[in-house]
Amino acid sequence: xxxxxxxxxxxxxxxxxxxxxxxxxxxxxxxxxxxxxxxxxxxxxxxxxxxxxxxxxxxxxxxxxxxxxxxxxxxxxxxxxxxxxxxxxxxxxxxxxxxxxxxxxxxxxxxxxxxxxxxxxxxxxxxxxxxxxxxxxxxxxxxxxxxxxxxxxxxxxxxxxxxxxxxxxxxxxxxxxxxxxxxxxxxxxxxxxxxxxxxxxxxxxxxxxxxxxxxxxxxxxxxxxxxxxxxxxxxxxxxxxxxxxxxxxxxxxxxxxxxxxxxxxxxx
Amino acid sequence: xxxxxxxxxxxxxxxxxxxxxxxxxxxxxxxxxxxxxxxxxxxxxxxxxxxxxxxxxxxxxxxxxxxxxxxxxxxxxxxxxxxxxxxxxxxxxxxxxxxxxxxxxxxxxxxxxxxxxxxxxxxxxxxxxxxxxxxxxxxxxxxxxxxxxxxxxxxxxxxxxxxxxxxxxxxxxxxxxxxxxxxxxxxxxxxxxxxxxxxxxxxxxxxxxxxxxxxxxxxxxxxxxxxxxxxxxxxxxxxxxxxxxxxxxxxxxxxxxxxx
Numbered sequence: 415x416x417x418x419x420x421x422x423x424x425x426x427x428x429x430x431x432x433x434x435x436x437x438x439x440x441x442x443x444x445x446x447x448x449x450x451x452x453x454x455x456x457x458x459x460x461x462x463x464x465x466x467x468x469x470x471x472x473x474x475x476x477x478x479x480x481x482x483x484x485x486x487x488x489x490x491x492x493x494x495x496x497x498x499x500x501x502x503x504x505x506x507x508x509x510x511x512x513x514x515x516x517x518x519x520x521x522x523x524x525x526x527x528x529x530x531x532x533x534x535x536x537x538x539x540x541x542x543x544x545x546x547x548x549x550x551x552x553x554x555x556x557x558x559x560x561x562x563x564x565x566x567x568x569x570x571x572x573x574x575x576x577x578x579x580x581x582x583x584x585x586x587x588x589x590x591x592x593x594x595x596x597x598x599x600x601x602x603x604x605x606x607x608x609x610x611x612x613x614x615x616x617x618x619x620x621x622x623x624x625x626x627x628x629x630x631x632x633x634x635x636x637x638x639x640x641x642x643x644x645x646x647x648x649x650x651x652x653x654x655x656x657x658x659x660x661x662x663x664x665x666x667x668x669x670x671x672x673x674x675x676x677x678x679x680x681x682x
Numbered sequence: 683x684x685x686x687x688x689x690x691x692x693x694x695x696x697x698x699x700x701x702x703x704x705x706x707x708x709x710x711x712x713x714x715x716x717x718x719x720x721x722x723x724x725x726x727x728x729x730x731x732x733x734x735x736x737x738x739x740x741x742x743x744x745x746x747x748x749x750x751x752x753x754x755x756x757x758x759x760x761x762x763x764x765x766x767x768x769x770x771x772x773x774x775x776x777x778x779x780x781x782x783x784x785x786x787x788x789x790x791x792x793x794x795x796x797x798x799x800x801x802x803x804x805x806x807x808x809x810x811x812x813x814x815x816x817x818x819x820x821x822x823x824x825x826x827x828x829x830x831x832x833x834x835x836x837x838x839x840x841x842x843x844x845x846x847x848x849x850x851x852x853x854x855x856x857x858x859x860x861x862x863x864x865x866x867x868x869x870x871x872x873x874x875x876x877x878x879x880x881x882x883x884x885x886x887x888x889x890x891x892x893x894x895x896x897x898x899x900x901x902x903x904x905x906x907x908x909x910x911x912x913x914x915x916x917x918x919x920x921x922x923x924x925x926x927x928x929x930x931x932x933x934x935x936x937x938x939x940x941x942x
Contacts, residue, residue: 580766
């Protein structure tokens with residue numbers, strides 16, 4: 415145990431390092447990229463330098479903002495669908511061995527479907543609106559959530575469940591008081607993975623079933639051979655992905671204060 | 683002895699292993715009684731079936747043969763009428779210490795604020811004052827055990843089964859906890875059946891001690907510890923305890939086993 419003051423400064427230093435290290439990586443990669451482009455004289459059509467990409471991002475800003483909003487909306491709604499779907503499937507699998515046996519292989523099969531194959535079908539089934547994109551995002555994202563939560567629901571200590579039974583806890587009370595909270599740390603791992611996948615699902619969806627959004631812009635810029643503009647869109651997409659991932663991490667810290675208190679205690 | 687609170691009559695338990703039909707006998711013909719307000723210990727080596735016996739008394743498992751009767755609730759199931767505190771504290775890391783101790787009150791239908799209020803009033807006696815809002819992970823081993831014991835106490839059962847509650851504590855902490863438990867038991871007059879593998883602990887705490895021997899587990903000896911309370915570690919207590927210790931250890935650890 416350290417005294418409060420030094421613990422505080424230790425945490426500040428920790429935060430600084432966790433910001434500085436990714437920035438250092440960015441500087442190295444962008445620096446390497448720029449020097450390669452300058453030194454090799456490669457055509458700006460096949461690989462524009464980071465400076466040029468940044469210029470295009472600034473020039474395209476109004477367009478990017480409008481289309482980013484379209485994508486972000488689909489990502490958030492689709493992610494929400496995936497959370498509900500994944501949670502429901504995990505609860506059902508947990509509640510019944512028959513359901514578990516019956517659907518587990520089909521959950522895996524659902525992840526074997528190539529997105530380019532299924533995406534046009536979704537559009538055919540539901541129409542040229544946001545729905546096929548939501549279905550696509552939910553299809554990609556529900557799986558890591560469900561798998562992580564199914565594992566998490568098994569994490570509760572059977573001896574604790576026994577103690578609760580001696581206190582006349584019903585099955586529902588045992589689930590609510592012990593199994594669900596015990597499942598949350600694992601579930602959040604799944605939610606983070608899903609957050610990273612959600613953007614990918616949205617882009618696929620826009621390639622086949624949209625005339626707006628960042629995925630649609632990528633296609634459009636590609637066909638006009640505007641490589642720098644296209645890379646700018648990729649950068650914005652990455653930003654959305656990182657923001658979503660960080661938001662999930664932040665929510666996790668708020669929802670699971672006990673988990674992080676325990677981990678900090680152990681690492682010291 | 684006062685009226686019996688708990689009667690365990692000829693309880694046996696076998697576990698079968700799947701296809702070949704072979705079975706392991708965990709408990710063989712165990713009989714014991716615990717009087718109202720009595721502190722009774724079961725001493726035995728690891729793996730002698732003590733914890734299985736507790737699961738049966740708590741109603742979590744059924745006996746293969748024999749009967750367990752809780753005389754105050756003779757026509758009700760055992761499950762839900764007997765308090766059980768397992769070896770590990772099993773506090774829920776996602777609830778504050780206060781909410782952990784109050785969980786039995788919550789399950790009995792009390793509101794959150796009522797159950798917290800009730801639990802809080804015991805915190806001083808259980809040496810937990812000032813730690814109400816902490817996470818269990820922030821407590822010392824001794825405090826965690828006291829919190830788990832308070833949780834068991836507050837669940838409202840007169841009959842408590844304590845399974846090696848101090849087994850994982852260091853010797854000094856354990857000594858303090860033993861003295862404290864005696865005090866809590868004296869004040870609240872619950873009936874306690876206590877498992878330990880520590881002969882000295884059994885002698886210090888108990889009115890009577892059952893010695894269990896292993897594989898299959900059965901009761902080998904019953905000893906009444908006739909030492910007046912409070913049993914402070916004076917010369918007189920030590921001399922009388924030594925006799926009991928020799929008597930119990932003779933069964934639990936015969937000389938040739940000690941050398942081996």
